[in-house]
Amino acid sequence: MHISVLIVEDEPAIIELLAANLKHAGFHPLPARNATIASALISEILPDLIVLDWMLPGMSGLQFMRKLRADSRTRDVPVIMLTARDEEQDRVDGLEAGADDYLVKPFSPKELVARIKAVLRRRAPQLTDDAVSVRSLTLDPATRRVFVKTAGDDMPVHLGPTEFKLLHYFMAHPERVHSRSLVLDQVWGDHVFIEERTIDVHVKRLRAALKPVGYDAIIETVRGSGYRLSGMAPSQPVATAA
Template identity: 55%
Template structure:
């Protein structure tokens, strides 16, 4: 079955252009012009990836990304933001909302497809990873879920796809310090251009994810060196 990609953009010409590129890349496109249509499309069939425009009528793409990251149905669906906002603060804002990658308009079909393949490849690799436990945290690789041992019981930890990859890497390499550039290479891949500040954003998101279980201190900052994951926190 073809991978289904939902295009959420209020400009029909852009949706048509992106849909054409997706078909050429052997993906199945679905269309939505606003938040309501996007929700209807997701209810019909959860997509394998969402291409989300920043500027939408009524509800912004940023707000939609935050909403979908809180929804169990869409929490693990990769999101690529399509945006004319190229400033660093805007890109960081998108990442903090739970977006996995971004493409700045105008973009080429070749660049878009490359970004899609990279994000979906990372998601596929996540699914193939095995289970691992460190301290009170456990990853069930087959189910693609994270659990925390709290008061003697396993509690599911809602987590986004990028934070999942970051946590999995940390848990398979505990007690070692990694610089931002090393984390980019190992978690995002050396062939993907992502700014080092992206690591800081997702570290904050990972800590916020673990906060309710009081395990956020396991993700440690090592001043001047990078980050370390430790069960001894």
């Protein structure tokens, strides 16, 4: 899965090392030497996660963090701070400013990759390859399979690529109400210019694909707000072969 990681770091050797390790781990690194360059990159494409150095020329990493959290567009982007400052108050300041994790230099690039994966599992599970389940319905990103577990054979659900991504997002965030604009950004991607009502078409297709296995009702329309996946919604009994 294509996951972009913005690296905001002013030391070229560290940027090169991190970019190489992230690329090897399957991520798409986006290097930036300072907050100004990082802001320009973010205006073009919203990264899935930001690795942010504290000590930057011009605007510090801490100041940039506060700017990110004050902007509705970047408020929810996960951030891992890198710093040589290991005092407890520094860690507290970074976390209170909105950092999701904090890594003190020197560190192992392998540890950073592990921290990135951990933060994504916690903050953006739809970007990982971890299987997700709601009752007997399971979606496995690694194998691109959706199926319902039964007493006999698993019953497959056949979805198009967009419906698969849509269901993955909903299943990774059950019981939450998602506005159409949020679904658009999270599933179609930032800076994709399509009508929000297009989402309704794909939700209709998703429900139609889930209906044969009795799970169409789990995608609820919340009037005036958007959509919600409810694990408590009633479902039809799943028919099994005799």
